[in-house]
Amino acid sequence: MPDVTGDHYFTAEPTIPAQPREVEFSVAGRDYTLASASGVFSATRLDPGTAVLLRKADLPAPDTTGPLLDVGCGFGPITCVLASTAPAATVWAVDVNQRARDLTAANAARVGAARRVRVAAPDDVPADLAFAEIWSNPPIHIGKAELHELLLRWLPRLAPDGVAWLVVARHLGGDSLHRWLVEQGWQVDRHASQKGFRVLRVTR
Numbered sequence: 533m534p535d536v537t538g539d540h541y542f543t544a545e546p547t548i549p550a551q552p553r554e555v556e557f558s559v560a561g562r563d564y565t566l567a568s569a570s571g572v573f574s575a576t577r578l579d580p581g582t583a584v585l586l587r588k589a590d591l592p593a594p595d596t597t598g599p600l601l602d603v604g605c606g607f608g609p610i611t612c613v614l615a616s617t618a619p620a621a622t623v624w625a626v627d628v629n630q631r632a633r634d635l636t637a638a639n640a641a642r643v644g645a646a647r648r649v650r651v652a653a654p655d656d657v658p659a660d661l662a663f664a665e666i667w668s669n670p671p672i673h674i675g676k677a678e679l680h681e682l683l684l685r686w687l688p689r690l691a692p693d694g695v696a697w698l699v700v701a702r703h704l705g706g707d708s709l710h711r712w713l714v715e716q717g718w719q720v721d722r723h724a725s726q727k728g729f730r731v732l733r734v735t736r
């Protein structure tokens with residue numbers, strides 16, 4: 533279980549005091565120091581699954597304009613890496629947790645991407661947007677049916693030639709999720725496997 537204090541990390545309005553923190557990590561030769569707080573997922577360090585995703589998946593090309601989508605942004609590590617790696621791209625960061633959304637907005641400003649990062653609750657993403665890339669360390673702990681519902685909601689929002697990158701721990705069902713996605717008609721490659729995490733590349 534990730535290091536979540538008090539409420540579930542996917543609580544809409546965490547009630548425990550925020551206890552501000554900073555999380556430091558490096559991806560693709562760039563150092564990040566992001567704001568975090570209790571009540572959000574992996575508040576004290578970059579989640580190991582997210583670290584594998586960001587180091588193994590193909591980061592967007594520098595000239596990508598997107599739009600890109602981070603489903604379940606937490607305090608925003610994936611969003612900030614995408615926005616930094618693709619400095620012309622618009623990145624949508626979606627989460628049910630208000631504190632996570634606030635932190636992601638603050639962190640987008642920290643990395644100089646405030647104008648290109650759109651932080652939103654799931655229902656506030658414009659229905660007509662098609663995403664060039666969808667990235668997610670999805671919330672496995674919401675339950676299998678809810679996770680499937682989440683993926684069935686967002687994966688169809690990929691542009692025709694879009695690609696989704698997912699990371700799932702093998703012991704939390706990474707391989708069965710892979711099989712389920714294939715059953716749903718998606719093309720799924722196990723792009724990488726490291727430290728017990730599967731990095732799945734999903735296309736139409």
Ligand SMILES: C[S@@+](CC[C@H](N)C(=O)[O-])C[C@H]1O[C@@H](n2cnc3c(N)ncnc32)[C@H](O)[C@@H]1O
Binds near residue numbers: 626669674
């Ligand atoms: C495994 S965490 C990943 C957080 C962050 N991307 C990271 O890598 O540290 C999953 C996130 O999904 C969010 N979440 C849970 N249910 C959701 C839903 N239905 N729609 C969008 N986000 C959701 C949680 O609040 C949590 O922040």
